[in-house]
Structure formats: C-alpha cells, structure tokens
Amino acid sequence: MKKVTGISGFLAALLALAVSCKKSSTDGPGPKPTDNTPTPLQWTKPSYFPDPVYDLSKNPLTVEGVELGKFLFYDGILSRTDNIGCGTCHQQQAAFTHHGHDLSHGVDDQIGTRNAPSVQNMAWNTSFFWDGGVHDMDMVPPVPIQNKVEMDERVGNVIEKLKKTPVAGAAKQVDYPKMFKAAFGSDSITADRMMKALSQFMMTMVSATSRYDYFLKGDASALTAQEKDGLSVFKQKCASCHTGELFTDQKFRNNGLVPNRINDQGRYTITLNADDRLKFKVPSLRNVGLTAPYMHDGRFTTLEQVLDHYANDKPGSKDSIYVSPTLDPMLNVAGQKRGISLTSAEKQSIIAFLKTLNDDDFIKDKRFSDPGVGTSF
Amino acid sequence: MQTSFYRNYMMKRTFSWLSAWALASGLLMFSCSFPDEDDDTDPIETGTIQLQFDNIVGDKDLQLDSTRYMNAAGEDFTVSKLNYYISNIKLIKLDGGVFTVPQDSSYFLIREANKESQKLTIRNVLTGDYTGIEFTVGVDSIRSVMEPDSPGRKGILDIYTGPTNEEAMYWDWNPGYIFLKLEGSSDSATTANGKYYYHIGFFGGRTERTINNLRTVKLTFPGQKAIVTTSVVSNVLIQADIQKIFNGPTQLSIKKSSALMFTDSTKYVADNYAGMFNVKEIKIK
Numbered sequence: 253m254k255k256v257t258g259i260s261g262f263l264a265a266l267l268a269l270a271v272s273c274k275k276s277s278t279d280g281p282g283p284k285p286t287d288n289t290p291t292p293l294q295w296t297k298p299s300y301f302p303d304p305v306y307d308l309s310k311n312p313l314t315v316e317g318v319e320l321g322k323f324l325f326y327d328g329i330l331s332r333t334d335n336i337g338c339g340t341c342h343q344q345q346a347a348f349t350h351h352g353h354d355l356s357h358g359v360d361d362q363i364g365t366r367n368a369p370s371v372q373n374m375a376w377n378t379s380f381f382w383d384g385g386v387h388d389m390d391m392v393p394p395v396p397i398q399n400k401v402e403m404d405e406r407v408g409n410v411i412e413k414l415k416k417t418p419v420a421g422a423a424k425q426v427d428y429p430k431m432f433k434a435a436f437g438s439d440s441i442t443a444d445r446m447m448k449a450l451s452q453f454m455m456t457m458v459s460a461t462s463r464y465d466y467f468l469k470g471d472a473s474a475l476t477a478q479e480k481d482g483l484s485v486f487k488q489k490c491a492s493c494h495t496g497e498l499f500t501d502q503k504f505r506n507n508g509l510v511p512n513r514i515n516d517q518g519r520y521t522i523t524l525n526a527d528d529r530l531k532f533k534v535p536s537l538r539n540v541g542l543t544a545p546y547m548h549d550g551r552f553t554t555l556e557q558v559l560d561h562y563a564n565d566k567p568g569s570k571d572s573i574y575v576s577p578t579l580d581p582m583l584n585v586a587g588q589k590r591g592i593s594l595t596s597a598e599k600q601s602i603i604a605f606l607k608t609l610n611d612d613d614f615i616k617d618k619r620f621s622d623p624g625v626g627t628s629f
Numbered sequence: 630m631q632t633s634f635y636r637n638y639m640m641k642r643t644f645s646w647l648s649a650w651a652l653a654s655g656l657l658m659f660s661c662s663f664p665d666e667d668d669d670t671d672p673i674e675t676g677t678i679q680l681q682f683d684n685i686v687g688d689k690d691l692q693l694d695s696t697r698y699m700n701a702a703g704e705d706f707t708v709s710k711l712n713y714y715i716s717n718i719k720l721i722k723l724d725g726g727v728f729t730v731p732q733d734s735s736y737f738l739i740r741e742a743n744k745e746s747q748k749l750t751i752r753n754v755l756t757g758d759y760t761g762i763e764f765t766v767g768v769d770s771i772r773s774v775m776e777p778d779s780p781g782r783k784g785i786l787d788i789y790t791g792p793t794n795e796e797a798m799y800w801d802w803n804p805g806y807i808f809l810k811l812e813g814s815s816d817s818a819t820t821a822n823g824k825y826y827y828h829i830g831f832f833g834g835r836t837e838r839t840i841n842n843l844r845t846v847k848l849t850f851p852g853q854k855a856i857v858t859t860s861v862v863s864n865v866l867i868q869a870d871i872q873k874i875f876n877g878p879t880q881l882s883i884k885k886s887s888a889l890m891f892t893d894s895t896k897y898v899a900d901n902y903a904g905m906f907n908v909k910e911i912k913i914k
Binding site for chain 1 (some may be wrong): 776777788790791803831835836
C-alpha cells in the first residue's frame with residue numbers, strides 16, 4: 253500500500269478517519285439506501301407447521317422481491333425457446349403441477365422422465381425433486397432451466413436476456429432491470445439475485461387454508477363424518493410416512509412400484525448407494541386431490557389406483573408390490589400379505605379425507621397467479 | 630491468460646461497488662485499522678510461474694473433431710470436447726519444502742477449445758527452485774459445498790455465468806462440478822447419435838457419502854528445476870495424454886460404456902486420467 257506522506261496527506265487521512273469512523277457507527281456494509289429501498293414483507297408460519305427449513309434471514313422477503321420472483325416464475329424467457337416458464341409445468345389450478353401430464357413436457361415437445369411435483373410449502377422442504385438431489389431452494393431453478401428436455405437454457409444466457417429487457421415491440425413489456433432495482437436496490441442483474449427472487453416468491457406459496465386446516469384450528473364441522481373416519485384410518489395406516497401437518501417425513505422410500513422402461517433408480521442416481529435404488533422422496537399430500545397423475549412417473553391417474561397399489565388386493569391380478577432389496581419394510585411385513593391392508597370402505601374414507609386437503613384459496617390466490625407473462629399447454 | 634477467480638471477483642466487485650460510499654468504507658478500513666508498519670518491511674520475495682497444459686493423444690497434439698484416433702481396445706474415436714479443472718496447486722522444492730498456491734488463485738478450467746485457458750499464470754509464488762508439482766483434478770469438496778453466491782464460488786467456479794456455465798461443467802440436479810468432460814464420436818458407441826460421453830464428477834457427497842472422484846496428481850520435473858525469482862519466469866509444460874483416459878490401470882471400452890456419468894465405474898476413468906499427466910519440459914524466460 254502506498255504510504256501517505258506530508259502534512260496534507262496526514263490531514264487528509266485524519267479527515268477520512270473522522271468521517272469514515274463516524275459513518276461506521278450507523279451503517280453496515282451494503283449499498284447506500286435510496287428511494288427505492290424494497291418494502292419488507294412479513295412472512296408468517298402457520299402455527300401448527302414446524303419451523304421453516306429455508307433460512308429467511310439470508311434472503312429477507314420484500315414486496316418487490318416477491319413480485320420480481322413471480323414474473324420470473326411465469327416468464328418463458330427462462331427457456332431456450334422463450335415460451336416455457338416455471339408456470340408452464342407448475343400450474344396454479346393444479347396446485348402448481350402439470351395437469352394431465354404424467355411426465356414433464358418441455359421445449360420442442362420433448363418429454364422427460366418424471367412427473368412435475370407441486371410447488372407449495374417450499375419453505376419446509378429439506379430436499380427437492382423426487383431424488384432429493386438439491387438441498388437448497390435457491391439451487392432449484394437452474395435444474396429445470398438447464399435440463400435439456402425441460403427449458404434447455406443456460407442460466408448465464410437467461411441473465412443476458414433479462415438485461416436486454418424491455419424488448420422493443422415485444423408483446424409483453426417487462427422491464428427486468430427496473431424490477432431488479434426495485435427488489436434489490438440496484439439494477440444489476442445477477443444469477444444470485446434471480447434465484448433469490450424466485451425463492452422469495454416460492455416462499456410465499458404456503459398452502460394452509462384447506463378444510464382440513466379449518467378442522468385443525470377447531471372447526472369440528474369442517475369435516476364430514478366420513479372424512480373424519482378417513483383421517484383416523486389415514487393416521488393408522490398412512491401417517492408413518494406421510495407424517496405431520498405437511499404429510500411427509502421427507503425421507504426416500506421404495507414403495508414397491510414395478511420398474512418400467514424408464515428404469516428410474518431414484519435416489520440412487522444421487523448417492524450411487526445400492527441401498528437407495530428405486531427410492532423416491534415421500535411427497536406431501538397437501539392438495540393431493542388436485543395433483544393427478546401420481547407417483548414419480550405419473551403412472552396412476554386416480555387416488556383409487558394409488559390405494560389399490562398399496563392395498564395390493566386386486567383379485568386375480570399379479571402382486572402389485574414389486575419385491576426388491578430396498579422395498580420399504582412397512583410394505584413387506586413377515587407373515588402378512590405385502591402392502592397395506594385396507595377395506596373398500598377404508599379406501600373410500602381415506603380418499604374423502606385426502607380431498608379435504610385441497611386448498612381452494614391457495615389455487616385461486618391472485619398473489620400467486622400469472623401476472624400476464626405466462627404460457628400454458 | 631486465465632486469471633484467478635478471486636481476481637475476477639474483485640474486479641467485478643470493484644465496478645459494482647464503485648460508489649462514494651464504498652470508497653468511504655475503504656478509507657474506513659484503512660484508517661481505523663492502523664496497519665502495522667512491519668507489513669511494509671516484509672522481506673519475502675515472490676515471482677511468477679507459468680503452467681502450460683497441452684492435451685495430446687499418444688505423441689501427437691490433440692485435434693478436436695477432425696482427427697480419428699484408436700484406443701487400446703481397438704475402437705476409433707474423435708474428441709469433440711475436453712474440459713477439466715485443475716486446482717489446489719502445490720509446488721515442491723528439492724528439499725521437500727512445499728509452496729501452496731493461495732486458494733484464491735488455485736482454480737482453473739482447462740478447455741481444449743480455448744487456448745488461453747491452457748496457460749495458467751500463477752503470481753506471488755515464493756522465489757526458489759522447484760522440482761515438482763502437485764494438483765487436484767477437479768474441485769474439492771470445500772468449494773463444492775460453499776453457497777453458490779459466496780465469493781469463493783465466483784470467477785471460474787461461478788456456476789451461473791462464465792465458462793463453467795457455458796460448458797455445463799456442473800450438475801445442478803445433484804450439485805457438484807464435473808471434474809472432467811470428454812465427448813466425441815466413435816463407431817463403437819452404442820448411443821443413438823454415435824457419440825460417447827464421459828462426465829466425471831462426485832466429490833464425496835454433501836448430505837450423504839458418495840464416491841469420491843477427486844484425484845491428486847504429483848509430478849516430478851524431469852532433470853530440470855523450475856526457477857522462480859523476482860525476474861525469472863519458468864514455464865512448465867504439462868502434457869495430458871488423452872489415450873490414457875481409455876488406457877490406464879483399467880482399459881475402457883466405448884462399446885461397453887458409451888456414457889459414463891452417474892455410475893460407480895466413473896472411478897476407473899478418474900484413476901485413468903490421474904495418470905495422464907507428465908511434465909515435458911521447463912522453459913526459463
């Protein structure tokens with residue numbers, strides 16, 4: 253470092269010292285506050301949910317950040333072909349899944365190998381995707397963006413495209429530099445900010461206003477007698493995996509699905525551990541009545557089919573539970589028929605109960621809706 | 630010349646923080662910390678060393694796409710892409726002493742299609758006579774599990790922009806760098822498009838233990854020393870023989886494995902390429 257010499261240098265340094273030391277007592281590191289300081293957004297946890305897993309202190313929600321995240325979520329600019337956004341395969345009316353699609357459907361009509369999972373209550377996820385490969389919400393968006401059969405784009409290129417908005421003559425005039433400035437205080441568009449904004453939006457997507465939630469909060473009339481029966485059977489026979497108020501233990505399990513041509517090895521592809529073969533993440537059952545088709549490959553189109561699989565009771569048909577070394581022990585109890593024993597009435601009541609997890613407010617909430625930049629097919 | 634990620638990062642930072650406030654806080658750090666005068670009388674002398682990587686096949690310079698080669702299994706192949714990370718560089722002295730290149734300038738992505746990327750310039754090297762080198766092929770677990778927005782993951786390790794993103798040297802669905810990527814065509818390939826793909830990653834796992842394909846390479850300089858002084862720059866030419874990726878301790882067959890990415894067998898590829906490097910010569914400038 254160059255030495256400051258002479259009286260003038262000394263005085264200048266002294267002045268700088270006085271000014272800067274005083275400043276340090278009030279300001280932390282960060283850009284100078286300006287008129288466009290984003291407005292903090294209060295995030296409240298439903299009282300009966302566990303503490304969130306996502307560290308909101310590293311990415312405090314703001315009105316502008318969430319708004320930016322919503323535009324990014326729906327805008328097809330994230331894809332190579334500029335027409336597939338997150339919202340294309342995560343549609344609100346289907347609790348942010350791809351209604352009618354067993355496997356994900358991406359650019360150039362390409363088909364993936366897994367069913368698009370619901371985007372809801374992301375704040376509580378300990379891992380993401382069917383194989384749990386990603387552990388942090390901020391690292392989720394690049395996966396579909398850079399997947400060849402989903403959005404087939406490079407994040408670096410998305411950033412360049414965002415910087416060039418608004419595009420003259422484009423049908424949708426979105427000014428991302430302006431929105432980034434509103435959300436983060438300066439118009440610098442970076443991947444880190446983009447991921448943070450998307451996370452902010454997805455943090456707000458909390459589903460906790462189903463009829464079941466009203467029942468939990470003390471409204472005994474929110475569920476019918478059959479639904480209450482279903483709840484009690486569910487607790488006995490399903491809740492060891494679909495645990496708690498988020499209805500998942502977040503573990504990876506092999507539920508005995510017969511492998512098909514895709515030959516998806518699930519969690520094994522992440523860990524390369526033979527004990528993880530054919531294991532997939534136990535999904536939350538919130539909004540399950542809206543998210544058909546089911547399973548990691550969307551092989552079942554109705555909840556009846558799902559329960560028939562677990563009950564393993566189709567007369568005359570083959571054993572529906574595929575036996576392999578990693579089959580979940582709860583489906584393979586010694587001395588019992590494989591699967592979970594369920595009567596026909598129990599199945600019906602479980603399904604009646606599961607449908608009380610449908611959250612109409614969540615799927616109609618304008619805060620989560622396409623702001624007019626989305627594409628659906 | 631490929632600059633270190635830290636250097637790139639600092640440059641970006643400098644531009645984005647070029648405000649009066651940032652300058653003021655810079656002065657604050659200087660003026661309030663009262664740096665010890667002894668810092669200026671540091672007797673340590675440093676110089677520069679260059680590591681020139683040259684990818685070859687057998688005894689010939691590697692040509693992308695245009696040349697068809699034959700591996701030991703008797704299979705023809707071309708190379709359309711070859712990228713690998715070199716990191717955690719250490720220089721070894723005759724007396725066994727080790728100079729560890731500071732972490733902030735010890736990560737590089739060698740790309741066959743980019744000449745500049747093959748020339749590594751390492752500054753602030755302690756002066757002395759070096760007789761060997763050690764480096765990692767890949768990106769260590771510490772960097773791999775850092776938050777993507779942390780300074781240690783910028784520059785060449787930035788997964789969202791720059792060469793790592795452009796070359797897709799990162800698995801985002803199973804977060805981790807792809808240490809080495811080799812692709813090309815072969816009549817023996819069993820893929821629909823006749824291409825083979827070797828993408829070797831896995832740093833040992835974040836939440837659960839996985840295989841670890843990080844490999845450390847230790848090379849001795851052949852009968853020659855790399856001299857580093859304040860004025861003399863040594864240029865160490867390191868050759869990487871692509872044949873050895875197929876033909877090392879384990880002989881690989883493109884027909885048997887046209888794609889090696891997410892399998893245990895990738896460790897054999899890593900073992901093979903760990904042995905593909907040798908120091909050809911040292912030029913003193």
